[in-house]
Amino acid sequence: MAKNVGKRFEENWKASIPSDIFYYRLKDQAQSFGGCSNLRFSSKNPCDCFLFSSPYMYALELKSVGTSSISFERTKEEKGVVHYHQIKGLREFVGYRNMIAGFLFNFRKKDNTETTYFQHINDFDRMIASIDKKSFNEKDLKKFNPIIVNSRKLKVNYRYYVSELIEKLNREMER
Secondary structure: OOOOOOHHHHHHHHOOOOOEEEEEEEOOHOOOOOOOOOOOOOOOOOEOOOOOOEEEEEEEEEEOOOOOOOOOOOOOOOOOOOHHHHHHHHHHOOOOEEEEEEEEEEEOOOOOEEEEEEHHHHHHHHHHOEEEEEEOEHHHHHOOOOOOOOOOOOOOEEEOHHHHHHHHHHHHHHO
């Protein structure tokens, strides 16, 4: 099991995917390994993974934090947890028919609980346009249509109710 909590969240998410839902994790880029940051040319993934459950494909970027807020980049030059290229990539994906793109935000609490939300990229854009700071917290997030991703805690890890989330998103798309 991964020692990095972000990777653990990704592994727990992957382990939660039912066998009838297609899952594809994009490979991490070379600059993310071993502190190697001197690469001049490297591509940046637009998101972490794709899911497919007919009739929709889902592009998801997963973020897990042990703090009360999540920083984001409004431009390529800024530094944040949510990167500009990820926001841009998700924006591009929603231009395609039957594509749902967004973030899974996982807030880990000091009492060893966590809350996970899905937020559509369009709602994310509305949220960051409405705030004058470089980060957002759960209170900010809750104002912009997040969907709680239900989960259950195992001994150490979590299992997420992915099928339930997919059903909620499908209902939203059909409205």
